[in-house]
Amino acid sequence: MHKQPSLGIRPGILACLTALLLGISNQLLAGTEHESAAAHVDQDMNFRIVTDTTPSIRDDGESTADHTKFEALQGPFESGPEVTKACLSCHTEAGRHFMKSIHWTWEYDNPATGQKLGKKYLVNTFCTNARGNEGMCAQCHAGYGWKDDSFDFTNQDNIDCLVCHDRTGTYYKTPPTKGNKACSVMFEGRQPIEWAKVAQSVGKPGRENCGSCHFYGGGGDGVKHGDLDSSLKFPDHKLDVHMDADGPNFACTTCHVTKQHLWAGSRYNVMAHDTGGLGLPGERRDVATCESCHSETPHEKDELVGIKLNGHTDKIACQTCHIPTIARGGVATKVDWDWRTAGKTKNGEGYKEKNYTQGNGEHRATYKSIKGSFKYGENLVPYYAWFDGQMRYTTIDTHFDPASGPIAVNGFKGSHDDGTSRIWPFKQMHTVQPYDKGNNTLVYMHLWGDDEDAYWGNYDFGRAIKVGMQKNGIPYSGEYDFVETYSYWPITHMVAPKEDVLACAECHSRDGRLDGLKGFYMPGRDHFRWLDILGYIALGGALIGVLLHGLLRKLFSRKNSQRTSS
């Protein structure tokens, strides 16, 4: 079914076929039901289907509670909120705690820049805006039923405990609303959730829980980050030394330590340089930095190379050397997205082209009518830059000059001499996306909906933008065009084993990885042009001089000896 468009089968027929096949498999092949479901659903549309439900972290028997024995969890439950109510009947403060989390609010007030950030407001360089498209996007909101502005953020029963705490791997979320019929495939091929079973199987989140959203940011596996994708569910030592399933097998929360349902490690306010020291017992532990475990001097302190490497930590983020490339697990990351080509149809229907085959053999769409054209990368060398930890967003309110070159949607500052910046690796995403030509701002698009104006249905940018802006009370000039944008994703996962880290000369060489960073001297990379020329002249001159002198001596000595003999 990967080649669905070329086969020309209509979605309705396919749905029937899928249902039929599923019915058969339910009766005959109960053991392989997940596989057959997956095989018959377009992975690309329904990107969060999990075929392997084995938990990434085994129950270590540490819990003092066996949730199967709780009366409140016996059910029957008909819906998520019913389960939540049961959870909160014991975990009385969890709701209050969780409601402060960005997973719930989708809001972040940046104290340093005064900007209002979070998915609730931001425009990104992928599907552009969650705002107004909650009917789709809020499938990654840790709550139930966020369709529009009427969502009640004060009702604790709306919290989705299971998406993070289900340990069966069978819990899933679908978009809160149905959207256009073209998107109906997203709701197909799912086994109904066994509420009581998942409610009784709760535990601390494994990588697959966090990953059910964070692996798929940007609308697909590995699309957004490059260092977060489904390959991290069971990574090997080569892919990530900490999450190595046969090794330390870290859960996300091993580093992203939690206090009252608030997690350390925010992309909105990155700690570019942690000088706080190790979080010894009783000391600060609310950070997810490498240094908080490894210290600022993690290399051998009693040998030269180690001392020299420890000398790097003030200017170079650990990630820069220890994550040599990203998207290494067989899953590609999107590096280029061109919205301009979106909206092409075949026989009046949207279609896909899947011309990229990634490392694990899966085919990835290089064109989708609903989104445009894409390019992918694997084993990507990151983009390096001085970074002070502070992202500066181009929000929906930011006016820019489209003539001044590509817009950095989440730009950042940093320099070699500001005392706080370090050289960080980023995944750089290049996009061409719509903007308001009259007001020179980014736009909210109305992508999702079963109405006439949704772009994912009518393929009309003009209407989608007009409605998207209107719905959210943003002024719109009525004219749109496309602008080049960049977004930057700090890299911190997929930490490679020691033997795979960057060799010195990857940076300390001419045309090395840091060739693009200017304004400071780096041994091996930089040289003084005129001094080198003078140096060559001196060395070369001396060499030629002595050779000439030697030659003259030889000639004259022959002459002298001839004279003597004659």
Add this chain to the structure above:
Amino acid sequence: MNSHAKTRNGSTFKQRGEKHYVMLYTRYERFWHWSQALLIFTLFYTGLGLHGLHDWLDFRTAVTVHTFAALALILLWIFTTFWNFTTGQWRQYLFKEGVVKVIRFYAYGILVGEPHPYKKGLQRKQNALQSLAYMSFMLLIGPALWSSGIVYLLYDLWSGYSWSGQGLTLIAFIHTAAAYLMGTFVIIHVYMTTTGKTPTHYIKTMITGYDNVELTEAERAYIEETHAISMKD
């Protein structure tokens, strides 16, 4: 070496005496010279690599070798400074008259077979040009290299200051410039070793320590009396 020589030459010949094979460069001096040569070659080779001019040695190894060789050379120079002052050999490097004559000799005299204007002696190991060259080696090129090198090596101690960027640039400039001068010195120095009686004469001298120099009466008497300096004949 025999007593007849004394009577044959008589006391009229005061300044110059017979030529004798004497130990001109002591064991420590030769150890110093050759280990210094080895270290400088090592430093120059690894230094060129670190400067990005070749990658015949990986950067990590080059840094390690360069650093340890530099530390060894600094240690050697500390010992040698001590040696120079305790033995009084430092006087060999003092400015001497006749630099122009020596330069004229190497520019012209050597071609037409003139004798060297400078006679080597026990206390006159180096000609005026050599003294000048070695003096600038020890007072200019060497210190420029080791002082900038030490500051370079200790970068991590001052990398936190706001001026560290410019500081590193300056240090790197001085270190590189001095390295080019050192390279130039070595090329000329190596060539000059071929200008002896035979092309390898000076090198042999620097290996064995013995050279054939004229001794004054007093020097010979002193050597015979004290055996303070080894004499082969």
